[in-house]
Amino acid sequence: MNITERFNNWYQGNNDYEKEPPRTGIRRIGYLAWNFTGKLVAVNLLFLLCCIPVVTIPAAVSSLNFYLGKMFRDGYGYSISDFWKEFRRGLWKHILPGIMIFGMGFYAYYLMSLAGNFAGSAFKDIIFGIGTGVLVIDIVLGSYYFVLSSMLELPVRHLLKNTLILMVLEWKRSFLLGVETILFLVMVLAFMPYSVIALILGFSIQQLAVYAVVGPCVINRIVKPYEKTCSC
Numbered sequence: 001m002n003i004t005e006r007f008n009n010w011y012q013g014n015n016d017y018e019k020e021p022p023r024t025g026i027r028r029i030g031y032l033a034w035n036f037t038g039k040l041v042a043v044n045l046l047f048l049l050c051c052i053p054v055v056t057i058p059a060a061v062s063s064l065n066f067y068l069g070k071m072f073r074d075g076y077g078y079s080i081s082d083f084w085k086e087f088r089r090g091l092w093k094h095i096l097p098g099i100m101i102f103g104m105g106f107y108a109y110y111l112m113s114l115a116g117n118f119a120g121s122a123f124k125d126i127i128f129g130i131g132t133g134v135l136v137i138d139i140v141l142g143s144y145y146f147v148l149s150s151m152l153e154l155p156v157r158h159l160l161k162n163t164l165i166l167m168v169l170e171w172k173r174s175f176l177l178g179v180e181t182i183l184f185l186v187m188v189l190a191f192m193p194y195s196v197i198a199l200i201l202g203f204s205i206q207q208l209a210v211y212a213v214v215g216p217c218v219i220n221r222i223v224k225p226y227e228k229t230c231s232c
Contacts, residue, residue: 021075024216029208032071043067043083044204050087058098058146061207063087065150068208069215086150094149097156101142108135136178140167143177147214152222162222170217177213181206 022028033040043064050060066086070078111131118124144163152159167174184206188195 025212026209028072029205029212032075032208033205036071039071040202040204040208043080044200044202046080046083047204048200055095056087056091057102058094059087059090061098061142061146062090062094062149064204064207065147065211068204068211069147069150072208072211072215090149093156094146097145097149097160101138101145104134104138104141108132108138136182139181140174140177143181143210144174144214147211148218151215151218166214166217166221169221173213173217177210180209180213 021031047060047064050063051057063083063086067078067080067083070082108131111134112128115124115128115131118127141163144166145159148154148159148163148166152162154162188199191198
């Protein structure tokens with residue numbers, strides 16, 4: 001049995017060591033990326049098309065997380081219609097949170113660019129550090145919000161409140177999200193312009209990694225307690 005066949009059997013669960021596909025973590029991401037490459041590329045291209053009007057980017061991100069969330073949790077029973085359903089539902093709902101989140105990202109970029117005007121001064125490091133901190137907070141905030149918005153049908157103010165609470169309570173996950181996303185951005189910038197092609201085809205895998213971090217804590221801290229309360 002060659003290496004490729006053994007690798008494929010391992011992911012398919014056709015071996016003596018693992019009869020079920022992995023359900024969590026990076027192994028789950030690898031399993032989905034290996035077995036559902038076509039669907040990931042298709043939804044990625046659809047996501048990019050929905051981002052063209054710019055104002056629809058927040059709804060497109062939430063829709064992408066909705067689709068990838070069903071893929072990550074269930075592995076079946078999802079389709080492009082799920083993306084469109086969520087996109088229409090959140091088209092206007094997520095505009096203001098999107099402006100806030102992307103506005104913070106622009107402000108972080110402005111601060112880091114401004115630091116270049118203070119070359120040779122201590123203010124350069126201070127301003128650049130503040131900009132970096134704002135960027136990390138913005139990345140974590142956006143990651144939590146758009147996953148929460150795809151999982152919970154709540155008003156925006158409650159989504160934002162739960163986002164801030166989870167960011168603090170799940171500080172280890174927040175740290176992991178910041179590191180993972182920054183490394184992703186560094187790799188994209190380091191391999192430009194070739195990384196643009198990878199980004200066009202593979203941004204959905206990056207978002208799948210974000211869901212793998214945020215999704216389980218949403219289920220454990222919000223969904224399950226709510227279902228337990230309703231069943232009493």
